[in-house]
Amino acid sequence: MNAMTRIMLLIFACASSYAISEDSADSCTAENGGAMAAGLCIEGMLKKADEELNMAYKAAIERIREEDKYLKRNLEEEFRISQRAWLKYRDAHCSFEGESTGAAGGWSGIHISECILDMTKQ
Structure with a gap:
């Protein structure tokens, strides 16, 4: 891909992103937004799911610390290893x-993001 093609793709991506944000305040409801709108929608939902997961993780660490005091054990590091x-x-x-779907364009990335979102919520 030559430099001019890359520049044109970058301009198109930026313009599309701007158009989606202008047409709809919520990319999840953008009509005919395609992969870009879907990606932005999932990105927002994933951010929220990550925040919820982080809160649950912190609560779990606190509970483990309290139980470790009572049980005189140290399970916190084991928990961290399991989460990583x-x-x-x-x-x-x-x-x-996502890659095994054979989806064209940006859709394999959307499948990957949807999977990450679903597993994060679970």
Whole structure:
């Protein structure tokens, strides 16, 4: 891909993003928004799900710390290790799922993001 083509694609992406945000305050309800609108919609939902997951994670850490005091154990590090492993699994699983759809354009990325969103909510 030559430099001019890259510049044109960048301009198109920026213009499309602007048009979507102008046409609809909520990209989740944008009509005919295509992959870009879907991506923006999922991005917003994923941000919210990540915030909820982080709150649950912090609450779990606090509970583990309290139980560790009572049980005289140290499970906090084991919990952290398990959560890091889960994140790696989630990302690898969703990457495989999204790429195996054979979707054209930006849609494989949308499938990956949807998978990450669903697993994060779960």
